[in-house]
Amino acid sequence: MSNAIEGATPGFLVWRLSMKWRVAIDRALTPLGLTHAQYSLIASLQGMEHAGVRPSQRALADHTGLEALYVSKLARALEAAGLVERTTDPSDSRAVRLALTEEGRATTERAVEVVRELVDGLLAPLGGLGGKDTEAFTEALTALLDVPVPPVTASREESS
Numbered sequence: 569m570s571n572a573i574e575g576a577t578p579g580f581l582v583w584r585l586s587m588k589w590r591v592a593i594d595r596a597l598t599p600l601g602l603t604h605a606q607y608s609l610i611a612s613l614q615g616m617e618h619a620g621v622r623p624s625q626r627a628l629a630d631h632t633g634l635e636a637l638y639v640s641k642l643a644r645a646l647e648a649a650g651l652v653e654r655t656t657d658p659s660d661s662r663a664v665r666l667a668l669t670e671e672g673r674a675t676t677e678r679a680v681e682v683v684r685e686l687v688d689g690l691l692a693p694l695g696g697l698g699g700k701d702t703e704a705f706t707e708a709l710t711a712l713l714d715v716p717v718p719p720v721t722a723s724r725e726e727s728s
Contacts, residue, residue: 582712589690590604592686592690593686597682600675600678600679601649606642607679607683608634609628609632609634609642609646610646610651610672611676611679612631613652613668613672613676614668614680622666623665624657624666625639625640625654625664625666626663628643628666640664650671651668651676652668652669652672653667653668653669653672684697
C-alpha cells in the first residue's frame with residue numbers, strides 16, 4: 569500500500585488524499601499568485617458565470633463548501649488583486665454579488681489549465697481524467713458527498 573498506512577480507515581485516506589492534492593495544487597498555482605482556496609473560488613465563479621449566474625458570496629460559499637466568512641475574506645483579497653468585482657445586490661443590501669474581472673477571467677483560464685494538467689497526472693493510476701476508473705471514482709466521491717452530515721446531538725456533545 570505504497571505511502572498509505574497499512575489498515576488505514578477510508579476517512580483517513582480521504583483526508584490524506586485531500587491534503588496531498590491541496591499541497592500539489594497550491595504549489596502549481598503559486599506562479600499565478602493563487603492559493604488552492606482562491607482557485608476554488610474563481611474556478612467555481614467562472615463555472616457559475618458560464619451558466620449565466622452572478623452568484624452572491626453566500627451562493628458561492630454553498631457551492632464550494634467553504635464557510636461564508638472565509639469566502640468573504642477570499643473575495644476581498646481577490647478584489648484587491650484585481651481578479652474579482654464585488655457589488656452590493658440591488659435587491660438585498662446585505663448580499664454581495666461576485667463577478668470575475670477581465671484579468672480574473674484570463675487568470676482563471678490559465679489556472680484551470682494548470683490544475684487540469686496536474687489532476688490528470690494525479691489520476692494517472694485510474695486512467696487520467698478520461699479514464700473509466702476515474703469515472704467510477706468520481707461517482708463514489710459524489711455519493712459520499714451526497715450523504716448529509718448528521719446534526720450534533722446532546723449525547724455526542726457530552727461524550728466529547
